[in-house]
Amino acid sequence: MEEVRLMKGNEALAHAAIRYGADGYFGYPITPQSEVLETLEDEMPWETTGMVVLQAESEVAAINMVYAGAGCGKAVFTSSSSPGVSLMQEGISYIAASELPALIINVMRGGPGLGTIHPSQADYFQACKGGGHGDYHAIVLAPSSVQEMCDFVSLGWDLAFKYRTPAMILADGIVGQMMEKVVLPEQRPRRTEEQIRQQCPWATTGKKGRKQNIITSLELDDDRMEQNNLRFQRTYREIEKNETRCELINTDGCDYLLVAFGSMARICQKVMELAAEKGIKLGLVRPITLWPFPAQQIADAAKGCKGILTVELDAGQMIEDVKLAVNCNVEVKHYGRLGGNVPTPDEVLAALENLFINK
Amino acid sequence: MDINDIIKPENRVYKRPALLNDTHMHYCPGCSHGVVHKLIAEILEEMNAEDKAIGVAPVGCAVFAYNYIDVDFIEAAHGRAPAVATAIKRLQPDKLVFTYQGDGDLAAIGTAETIHAANRGENIAIVFINNAIYGMTGGQMAPTTLLGMKTATTPYGRRADLNGYPLAISNLVAQLDGACYVTRQSVHTPAAVRKAKAAIRKAFENSMAGKGTSLVEIVSTCNSGWKLPPVQANEWMKEHMFEKYPIGDLKNV
């Protein structure tokens, strides 16, 4: 049964996973996302759905457990925050290269280094431009509400299984920690072994009635390795074609365009109200998939506008993709706060005025 | 009597295990890996475990173990095999899950995964090939390299002051409450091969019985890394390796 609850974004992730019929979670505590593991341990899904929950010895172990679970055709996931996700990069590259479906959640905090436990969006490059080694992509979803923290769990897994690729929920610490009303979906049953054998004929489920299955990313024959890479690239082009998502708010005939994701998109909605009071017409593009990036949608929305401001909790990362999207036909500027600081709507509006209007 | 009167199915005393693929192995002549692969294939066949076995291959010379042993396999990142096996077994508890790892994989880069899987008492079997060297990458020092032993990265011999001491990791694992069976074997004589086989079989049975983590260390040779022909490598192993790594059970509960 659907259920309306008030909870944190991190808690919503955990509930959504259980209700999706997840088979396993493997993770290691780190602020600001430890509520995911804590909520799962508190809910004890192994007693109800049979889901496995394991506190691993490190993020390195956790991502390799996810790799293994995905190799078995199971719906498995992990969650962490920036330093922990850095440790997972080799494993994510293996998951992509072995064409496995897995869900990875990064509730970003400020870096670099040990940095701060306060919110940030500075892992945009890491999430969208590879992160680990080799030519690969993960589908990157950017929730901006507790409801989306919940909904993107099933969306992430559905896409991961459809394309046999890792999907990442790239949330910032604000979305992880804030409390909002959320509609939790109905409980779905976990898939049976028979269903997994049918849906994932490649999975290591024991070679009953078929030939041996091998999960590996190793291929020492150059031509075959090139073919593997070309196959990955074809999948990425398909994903770009079918799965690019964004939200457009008041973009028609706007003077200036804001581009922001996650919590910053929420703040930008307030900025639009403040600007309207001053007679400035602002539009907002909120990328929902950061990879694939909604480049065409941004280019279309930017037609006729006088400038674009990207608002990010980083020193200017997504701005590079926005510049590519509009091919420098429109002036693109960045405003961001660093170190765990979060800008107020007034601050963003003042930045827009200084950068474009009063310059 | 004609030879063809003897070559009959009923007179057959030895055959290639059905689960050992009929293909060329990439291992160097005399390498212990091939013998241990054959034992695993034999045991899986004897246990009727072909449909429920899932192996975890390492990064190391045995990276292609899945090309030789004909059961489902996952190729783990370097050192992560025990974490990979943990998830497979927890998600599919009816399966026989084993890892196959070298000393660099298990006792250097993967030390944390080894210790913690065993400490949690994961119901997995770990087959550990200790050849005291990094075979695959060209003979560099391993954590198990003996003092004084020459390798590509200890060209004048391993020195305790520069490189630390050889690590008897099986003794460490034997200390852990989650480990039910830890033993050290070798495959340098027919008698040793039989004992090693019994040990691996016991480890596999423990995985199915849910008794905890089993670790079977096989003190092994690496002819290429040691730069010794097979017979001499076996001699060298007996003379030098068994002193630091004595054969026998370390734990059996």
Ligand SMILES: Cc1ncc(C[n+]2csc(CCOP(=O)(O)OP(=O)(O)O)c2C)c(N)n1
């Ligand atoms: C993360 C990572 N680091 C390093 C390597 C390179 N590497 C491949 S095999 C290996 C050592 C293998 O030695 P061992 O585990 O003793 O197995 P053997 O080859 O002797 O059987 C190393 C360092 C790698 N593949 N991945």
Ligand code: SF4
């Ligand atoms: S390098 Fe050593 S471990 Fe590797 S196959 Fe050759 S003898 Fe065996």
